[in-house]
Amino acid sequence: MKVKRAVFSNYRNIAAEEIELSSSVNVLWGLNAQGKSNILEGIYYFARGRSFRGAKDRELISFDAPFASIGVDVERDGAQYPVRLEVLLRRDAKKRLSRNGAVFSSVSEMIGNLRAVLFCPAHLSMISGSPAERRQFLDIALSQLHPEYIELLSVYKAAVGERNALLRRASSGFPVSKEEWEVYAAQMSESAAGIAKMRLEYAGELATHISSFFSDMTDGGEAPSVEYESHLLPKEREDGEPFSEDDAKERLYNKLISNLDREQAAGSTLWGVHKDDLKLSINGCDTRLYASQGQQRSFALAMKLAEGEISRKSTGEYPVFLLDDVFSELDAGRRAFIMDKLSGRQIVVTSCEPSVIPDNVSSSDVTFMEVSGGRIRERK
Numbered sequence: 001m002k003v004k005r006a007v008f009s010n011y012r013n014i015a016a017e018e019i020e021l022s023s024s025v026n027v028l029w030g031l032n033a034q035g036k037s038n039i040l041e042g043i044y045y046f047a048r049g050r051s052f053r054g055a056k057d058r059e060l061i062s063f064d065a066p067f068a069s070i071g072v073d074v075e076r077d078g079a080q081y082p083v084r085l086e087v088l089l090r091r092d093a094k095k096r097l098s099r100n101g102a103v104f105s106s107v108s109e110m111i112g113n114l115r116a117v118l119f120c121p122a123h124l125s126m127i128s129g130s131p132a133e134r135r136q137f138l139d140i141a142l143s144q145l146h147p148e149y150i151e152l153l154s155v156y157k158a159a160v161g162e163r164n165a166l167l168r169r170a171s172s173g174f175p176v177s178k179e180e181w182e183v184y185a186a187q188m189s190e191s192a193a194g195i196a197k198m199r200l201e202y203a204g205e206l207a208t209h210i211s212s213f214f215s216d217m218t219d220g221g222e223a224p225s226v227e228y229e230s231h232l233l234p235k236e237r238e239d240g241e242p243f244s245e246d247d248a249k250e251r252l253y254n255k256l257i258s259n260l261d262r263e264q265a266a267g268s269t270l271w272g273v274h275k276d277d278l279k280l281s282i283n284g285c286d287t288r289l290y291a292s293q294g295q296q297r298s299f300a301l302a303m304k305l306a307e308g309e310i311s312r313k314s315t316g317e318y319p320v321f322l323l324d325d326v327f328s329e330l331d332a333g334r335r336a337f338i339m340d341k342l343s344g345r346q347i348v349v350t351s352c353e354p355s356v357i358p359d360n361v362s363s364s365d366v367t368f369m370e371v372s373g374g375r376i377r378e379r380k
C-alpha cells in the first residue's frame with residue numbers, strides 16, 4: 001500500500017499544498033515548527049480517523065479558517081487506480097469522510113483503507129508507560145487489520161461505560177435489577193472474549209518478530225519477551241489445554257455477577273479487557289522498571305517493525321511507514337539497521353536535517369521535500 005499524493009487545505013499551518021510521494025523514501029526536512037509533523041499527522045489521520053497527537057478535529061483547522069480538508073491518493077498493490085480518501089473538517093458540523101466521493105457513515109467504516117505504521121518519540125511511553133498505552137498499540141494495530149475488532153471494541157467500551165454509570169447510580173441507592181446486571185455481564189463477556197483472543201494471537205506474532213529484530217539489532221545480546229497478560233486468559237487451564245474463548249467468557253461473566261459490592265464501592269468495572277496489559281521484558285527484566293533509554297527505543301522500534309510485518313502477513317502488502325523525528329535520536333548504526341529493515345517499503349520521515357538518511361540507502365531512492373512556513377518544495 002502506498003500514498004501517492006497528499007493534498008492539504010486550511011489544515012494546521014498549511015494553507016494549500018499538494019505533494020507527490022515516491023514509493024520509497026520521502027524525507028520532509030526543515031527547521032522546527034514549519035509543518036513537518038503536521039503533514040505526517042494529516043496522512044495518518046486516515047489510518048485512525050483522528051489526529052495521532054490527541055488533537056481535536058477543530059484544532060486541525062487553520063486558525064481563522066471555517067473548515068479544513070485533507071485528501072490522500074492510496075494505491076493498493078496490483079490495483080489499477082488509486083483510491084482518493086478525503087476528510088472535510090468543519091467547526092460547526094461533523095467531519096465528513098469519503099472514498100472516491102462516497103461518504104462513509106462512520107469512522108470505523110473507513111479504517112483499513114489506509115494502513116500505516118507511525119513511529120514518533122512519544123511512542124517510547126509504550127515501553128515505559130501505563131498498560132493503557134500498550135492496549136492502545138494493540139487496539140490501533142488490530143483495528144487496521146480486522147473490522148470485526150473495531151466492532152467488538154466499540155460494543156465493549158459502550159457496555160463498560162454504561163455499566164460504570166449504573167454502578168455509581170446503584171451505590172447511591174438507585175434500584176437495579178438482577179436481570180439488568182446480567183445483560184451487561186453477558187454483553188461485556190461476549191465482546192471481551194473476542195477481544196482477548198485476538199489480542200492474545202497478535203501478541204504471539206509480535207513476540208516472534210520482535211525476538212528476531214531485537215536479536216539482529218543487539219547482536220543477540222538481549223533477549224526480549226512479549227506476553228499478553230490477561231486475567232481472563234491465563235496461559236493454561238488446569239487440565240493443560242489452551243484456554244478457549246468460552247472459558248474467557250464464562251470467567252468474566254462470573255466475575256461481573258459475583259463482585260457487585262466491590263464494584264459499586266469502587267464506582268467502576270474492575271474486571272475485563274480494559275485492565276489487560278502487554279508484558280514486555282528484556283533478559284527477564286520488566287522493561288517498565290529496568291530498560292535503559294536505548295533499550296526502550298530499540299523495543300519500541302522493534303514493535304513498530306513487527307506491526308508492519310504482521311500487517312503484511314495478514315493483508316498481503318506492507319503498510320506505509322511514517323517516522324516522525326525518529327532518526328535524530330539514533331546513532332548511525334541503528335539508523336542503517338532500521339533503513340535496511342524497511343528497504344523496499346514506502347517511508348515518510350521528518351527531520352530537521354536533510355542528511356539523516358544513512359549511506360546504505362541509495363540516493364536515487366530518496367525524495368527530499370523542504371518544509372518551510374507551511375509550504376512544501378521538492379528538492380533533489
Ligand SMILES: Nc1ncnc2c1ncn2[C@@H]1O[C@H](COP(=O)(O)OP(=O)(O)OP(=O)(O)O)[C@@H](O)[C@H]1O
Pocket residue numbers: 011012013014030031032033034035036037038039059060061062063325350352371
Ligand atoms: N490549527 C492551526 N492553525 C495554524 N497553525 C497551526 C495550527 N496548529 C498548529 N499550527 C502551527 O503549525 C506549526 C508547525 O507544527 P509542526 O508540529 O508540524 O512542526 P514541525 O515542522 O514538525 O517542527 P519540529 O521540528 O519542531 O517538530 C506550529 O508552529 C504551530 O503553531
Ligand SMILES: [Mg+2]
Pocket residue numbers: 036037038324325350
Ligand atoms: Mg515535528
